[in-house]
Amino acid sequence: MTRRTTSRAFGRGFLRAAFCASLCLVTGCEVGVAAEYPDDYYGEYGYPPDAYIATTAPVYYDGYPTYWYNGGWYYRAGGRWNHYDREPAPLYERRVHAPPARRNYEPAFGRARGGFRGGHVGGSGGGHFGGGAHGGHR
Amino acid sequence: MSVILYALSHGTAFRIGMSMTSTWTACKRTIGLAAFVLTSVGTTLACGAHSTTQRVASSPASAEDSGDDVAMGLMEHHRYHHHGGLTLFVLMSLDTISVSPAEQTAVSGIRNDLVASMAPARLAEQALMTQLADGVAAGSLDGQKVERAVTEVTNAARVIHEASGDVLDRLHAALSPSERTALVDKVDAHWRVWQRANADETGSAPDEGGHLGALAAELHLTEDQLDRVRSALRDGMKAVPPLDPKEVDAELRGFGDAFRGATFDVRALTTASDADAHMVGWAVAHLARFVEAASGVLTTEQRAAFAERLRGHAAHDPSTETSP
Numbered sequence: 001m002t003r004r005t006t007s008r009a010f011g012r013g014f015l016r017a018a019f020c021a022s023l024c025l026v027t028g029c030e031v032g033v034a035a036e037y038p039d040d041y042y043g044e045y046g047y048p049p050d051a052y053i054a055t056t057a058p059v060y061y062d063g064y065p066t067y068w069y070n071g072g073w074y075y076r077a078g079g080r081w082n083h084y085d086r087e088p089a090p091l092y093e094r095r096v097h098a099p100p101a102r103r104n105y106e107p108a109f110g111r112a113r114g115g116f117r118g119g120h121v122g123g124s125g126g127g128h129f130g131g132g133a134h135g136g137h138r
Numbered sequence: 139m140s141v142i143l144y145a146l147s148h149g150t151a152f153r154i155g156m157s158m159t160s161t162w163t164a165c166k167r168t169i170g171l172a173a174f175v176l177t178s179v180g181t182t183l184a185c186g187a188h189s190t191t192q193r194v195a196s197s198p199a200s201a202e203d204s205g206d207d208v209a210m211g212l213m214e215h216h217r218y219h220h221h222g223g224l225t226l227f228v229l230m231s232l233d234t235i236s237v238s239p240a241e242q243t244a245v246s247g248i249r250n251d252l253v254a255s256m257a258p259a260r261l262a263e264q265a266l267m268t269q270l271a272d273g274v275a276a277g278s279l280d281g282q283k284v285e286r287a288v289t290e291v292t293n294a295a296r297v298i299h300e301a302s303g304d305v306l307d308r309l310h311a312a313l314s315p316s317e318r319t320a321l322v323d324k325v326d327a328h329w330r331v332w333q334r335a336n337a338d339e340t341g342s343a344p345d346e347g348g349h350l351g352a353l354a355a356e357l358h359l360t361e362d363q364l365d366r367v368r369s370a371l372r373d374g375m376k377a378v379p380p381l382d383p384k385e386v387d388a389e390l391r392g393f394g395d396a397f398r399g400a401t402f403d404v405r406a407l408t409t410a411s412d413a414d415a416h417m418v419g420w421a422v423a424h425l426a427r428f429v430e431a432a433s434g435v436l437t438t439e440q441r442a443a444f445a446e447r448l449r450g451h452a453a454h455d456p457s458t459e460t461s462p
Contacts (some may be wrong), residue, residue, distance in 0.1 A: 050327035051209035057236040058320050065320035076323065103233045104208045105215035105456050 047074050047081035057100045061091055068095055213347050216328070216335035218267070218451040220421035221259035223295050223414030224325070224389060225252060225302060227332075228309075229457060231324035235317055244312040248305055253457045255302040259294035259418075260455065266291055266422060267452035270429045275445035277438075279430050288422050295418035299410040310402035322394040329390055333383060336421055340372040349428045356447075357440045366435040367428075374427035381420035389413040 048056070048069040058065035064075035073091050074083045084091070094100075222229060229252045237245050266287035273279030310318065337348040346355075350367060353359065359367070389409060396402050429448070436444060 049209070050330045051212050053327040054230070054324050054331055055208050055212050055234060057234045059236070060314075060316050060320075063316050065316055065323065100236075101234065102208045103230075104211045105230075106211035106454070 046070065047083070055103045055105070057102070059091060059094050059100060061088065066091065068100055212331055213335045214352065215456065216332040217349055217352065218425065218448075219263070219456075220418050220425070221263035221291055221295060222256040222298060223418045224329075224386070224393070224410065225256060225298050225414070227325045227328040228306070228321070229253065229256070230328055231321050232309075234324065235313075235320050237313065237317060241312055241314075241317075245309070248309045248312060251305045252302060255305065256298055256457075258301075259291060259298055260457075262287070262290040262294045263422065264452050266426070267448050270426060271445045271448035271452060274429060274433045274436075274441050274448060277433065277441060279433060281430075284426050284430070288419075288426050291422045292415055292419035296411050296415035298414055299404075299407070302404075304404060306397075306404040307402060310397055315398075315400075318398055322397055326390060326394065329386060336424060340368055340375065349425070350432075353432060353444070357436065357443060359440075363435045367431050370431035370434060371428055374431055375424065378420060378423045378427065381416060386413055386417055 048067045052069055053067065056067055056069075058067050059073075060066070061073075061075070064077060066073050066075040068074075068091075072083045073087060074081055076082070087095075219226070229249065232245065232249050232252075235245075266284070269283055269287050270279065273284070309321075313321065334347040335349075339348045339350040346352075350364065350371075354364060389407070393407060393410075396406060429444075432444065433441060
């Protein structure tokens with residue numbers, strides 16, 4: 001086998017690698033990490049409860065309403081809850097500088113009545129980022 | 139990371155002096171590994187490291203799961219405020235939908251129109267709550283008056299969908315696709331929380347999120363009092379037609395599917411008025427029966443505290459406290 005043959009093999013291999021990486025990007029980024037988690041996954045990585053979704057302003061990122069909950073960003077797509085293992089920079093910035101607001105509807109047994117906390121609902125409490133391939137904003 | 143380390147350790151296959159055959163074998167192996175590593179790294183870098191949790195029909199509905207007073211406040215709200223039916227869920231969802239600044243004026247106007255469409259039902263519910271509070275404080279409820287008040291709330295709820303006219307159409311037009319998705323998610327979440335807050339508590343143990351569970355915690359009801367409330371509630375609810383959650387499920391599914399779409403026509407939701415009337419009618423009747431059942435077994439001090447709580451809800455209107 002000559003060095004030229006070996007070189008061609010390298011070329012084909014890297015082309016193959018580049019193709020795989022491109023394919024991965026095009027098909028929605030979840031190749032290889034979308035496996036079903038075991039039954040006890042919920043206990044460790046619980047997604048936001050209904051009462052949380054109903055009272056908390058989302059941040060729109062990559063076309064999805066995304067919720068900061070229990071130390072992570074969660075969004076629902078196609079009937080599945082998903083989260084980011086690494087916090088995207090825009091979401092980090094939003095969380096640090098303008099945390100998502102929550103709506104308190106009732107004084108719970110004598111606490112201060114109603115109102116918001118944790119930020120402002122509206123343009124500054126939630127927010128819109130990204131746009132991505134999943135829907136986007138106008 | 140382990141894959142990268144594996145690749146590096148096998149990179150020694152390129153050592154000088156290795157035969158061409160073994161070099162070719164090593165190259166093939168390394169090329170394959172490189173493809174895998176590039177694929178993995180590409181995925182990770184491009185996606186901000188997405189992960190997918192298990193497929194779910196809904197989120198856990200309990201306030202305890204949220205573990206905070208905001209969630210508990212929502213449960214409390216859904217125990218006592220029913221007048222707007224499913225439209226009230228939409229209104230409440232607007233509170234935290236977080237629209238873009240450009241949309242705020244339009245959505246604020248839509249929100250005001252929704253509040254106006256529910257005003258008659260809100261007043262009817264306020265009257266019912268005041269009657270219940272007065273009855274609890276006095277230790278005696280006027281059954282006929284309470285029944286009339288329940289009917290008035292139900293009738294007012296039945297016409298909300300029609301009264302709101304094209305408000306939902308305008309809302310659909312004002313929101314972006316992702317905001318519509320957020321709104322539908324929130325409406326669904328409100329419905330599931332509502333079910334938990336208005337759970338059937340005639341069984342052996344009160345649901346912690348339901349009326350009896352909450353009252354037991356607040357007023358420190360004894361086991362004997364709990365048993366007597368449950369027994370009286372069982373008798374009282376015999377005359378109330380049961381609520382079929384599947385009817386509301388179907389209504390919300392229809393709304394959600396339509397509202398997430400590119401076009402939306404509120405006139406296609408032909409069963410919304412019936413769903414509102416059934417849900418609100420059952421809820422206020424259940425509330426009245428519960429208050430009646432509890433009132434008969436509470437001490438004077440407990441009745442005073444409960445009456446105060448009912449008055450607080452009668453006077454409290456969260457829809458006036460916010461703008462989107």
